[in-house]
Amino acid sequence: MPKFLVTYHGAGAPDPNEAKEAMAAFMAWARSAGDALVDPGAPLGPAKTVSAGGVADGAADGQAAGYSILEAADLDSAVNLVKDHPFVRRGGSLQVSTAALPG
Numbered sequence: 001m002p003k004f005l006v007t008y009h010g011a012g013a014p015d016p017n018e019a020k021e022a023m024a025a026f027m028a029w030a031r032s033a034g035d036a037l038v039d040p041g042a043p044l045g046p047a048k049t050v051s052a053g054g055v056a057d058g059a060a061d062g063q064a065a066g067y068s069i070l071e072a073a074d075l076d077s078a079v080n081l082v083k084d085h086p087f088v089r090r091g092g093s094l095q096v097s098t099a100a101l102p103g
Contacts, residue, residue, distance in 0.1 A: 001071045003038060003099040004078040007064035011092025013043065025086035033070065033081050041068035065092070 014022035030037050043066045049056050066087075072078040075098055082094050 001073060004070045004072060004075065005097045005099055006041070006068040006070060006078075006082055007095045007097070008043075008066035008068075008087050009064060009093045009095060011087055011090045012065065014090065022086065022090070025089075029085050032084075036070050036072055036078075036081055037068065038071045039069040041066055064095075070096075 013019075026040075030040055044064060047063065070078050070081055072081060075096065078096050082088070082096060085094055088094060
């Protein structure tokens, strides 16, 4: 079954007072995704950007703040798995990308 990379953009980390609630909401979503959630991922920290111009400190344009890996029948099925994701309810957006594997 194809795999999909979900990257988290915007919204940032929840307020420290809301972190426990945000984690509980994420875990509820993860349980609802079931076996389709291959890797729950993690928030991302400091970054360096590699380009033809060299290496620079910091993030590329549109920095991803975290990631998850899903397995689904197709792109639309993967998108349906994240429509009710709590990160979106907090004002962020999720990009669902098909993992283009050779062969």
